[in-house]
Amino acid sequence: MTALFAFCLGAVLPPADGLPGAKDCDPSGFLRRLKKESPLVFRLSFYLSAWVLVISPLITVFLPLPAFLLPKSLLDAHVMRMSRSRLYGLRQALLMVKTVAGMCWGADPQVRRALGLKPYGEDPGTWRTD
């Protein structure tokens, strides 16, 4: 399942003009962390949204295929049409996938370097125990 969700992150933020895409930012590692660390409601909203992205090409590009079987150009048309869809649910599902993809992609040191931004440090994940 992780591979499928990683595919969705890559579909909304693909590589372009020397800028790495989400698929270049270890999306599977990111999703494993997300699965371990995020609360159920957050996770379920993301998983559900990703499934909507996978099964909705029939509505957007009129093909009865899951998104991962679409050729690259049609996949691009599919996600773009989701973003413009008249169906609020479809737009919201895409927004959720974009938000998660943005977290994975925007924190990646290669992406930040390519955009001329300072790389982030490692999140300590610590707290006071005394």
Added chain:
Amino acid sequence: MTHYAYQTGRETLELEVDYVVVGSGAGGGSAAVTLARGGASVAVVEAGAWRDPEDYPYTLYGAFRDLFDEWGSSVTMGRALSPVLQARTMGGTTVINSAIVVRTPGDIFQLWKDQVGLDDPDMPETIWTYQDQIERELSVCPVPTESMGRSNVLALQAAENLGIEGHVIERSVKGCLGQAQCLQGCRAGRKQSTNVTWIPEVRRRGGTVLSCAPVRRLMHTQGRVQGVEGHFVHPQTRKKGSRFQVRARRAVIVAASVTHSPMILWRSGLKTPALGKGFRAHPGTATLGSFDDPVDMTVGATQGMASTHFRNDPGLKLETLNMPLELIAGRLAGAGKTLMDRVQNYRNLALWVAAVRAQSVGTIRPGIGGKPQVFYTMNKADMLRLRQGSIQLAHLFFAVGAKAIMPGVHGLPYALGPDQIHLLENASLDPRAWTSILTHLFGGCTMGAEAGKSVCDFDGKVHGTEGLYVADASIIPSVLGVNPQHTIMALSRRIATRLMERNL
């Protein structure tokens, strides 16, 4: 004195103090330090972990995980799904906010007098006196010129060019470095959030602090509240730890936020007709402007410029907001290759926000798993204000040479030029066409003179109970039209001071 973080083991942690304060944010932090300074023994019971600046995350992922309530995933139920943002950490939302400090406007007290029967003519003076003190304690000052960053400077220039009021924001930040990381806490330790100011002071004065300790319910018999109880929860694994019971000799002060305070009362069987009602907010919508030269939203104070020009008519506050790259990818319209082309322009983008002084009213009720659920839909008048806000932002952007603006409204072209503002004027008023976020929240345990229409009185005392007070944003019975933390802190200080004056 003592700090109890996550505890395991079969034994219940039992404590007894004069006052128990639930929550450590703007309201809870202020109440706790006021009581501790008065010599009372205080226990602060906070659901989140206690993180110091060196524990704060760098990334947005880390911020959602370590600092935000429910990973920022709470949304309103209604016509549109709008995110409802709050923190769950020692220091509450003061850790992730932009530390903007604005005094309570005088017209608010008149409104409370007219609408909910405020009968204390001294309230305005008292609140402003406390706000004087708070400003000194939290080192409130305007954003230093060297930390402004280009987006804030452009916005100031834009207001000047249009002849509307615009000012450098005053914040509770000591020596801001302009690192635009307020949403992730402030690793530089400059932001004066309550976890680095008042809560350590409570401890120095002998108070007790419990972290990772969400209060499940209030202990009470025959209307007299005697304390709080719950289980520690591990901040990473969310595993249940030991049970805790903290008894209050004098009173329990609930300050767990607009969404959580009503739920604590609800779970404790203290439901009154007004509980969870009167939810209000300042819904905000953002517009991006694209410039020829880099703006660099990663440089400069997260928020450095504001305009209150439209506070009364039509009811708006305009502000700058430097947004991290991770969020921009979600905020820009489109997906796939088109989105990547757009996001490449990140360094040349500025993001400004219009927050609506909305009149729409919602409710808070227990939702899935007993978690608070906000039901809220912006009415047509508020949508008109929101649209007006977006138009004003467009004017500001074009007044300083933006090439294009991206209002992010469904049904409109992705980018609009200066001669296309009329398209915004006709934009849909359906809330689902807009992206709005709720960060300034009010109500749920509103104060008022009438017991049937409010949850507590103007001293925060919950009607029909003894020993139970509320002292956070949930008592505020209206929107303010300005950033709320200063009002919350001062109201809470007033509640705590009056409690001690009456020796309750």
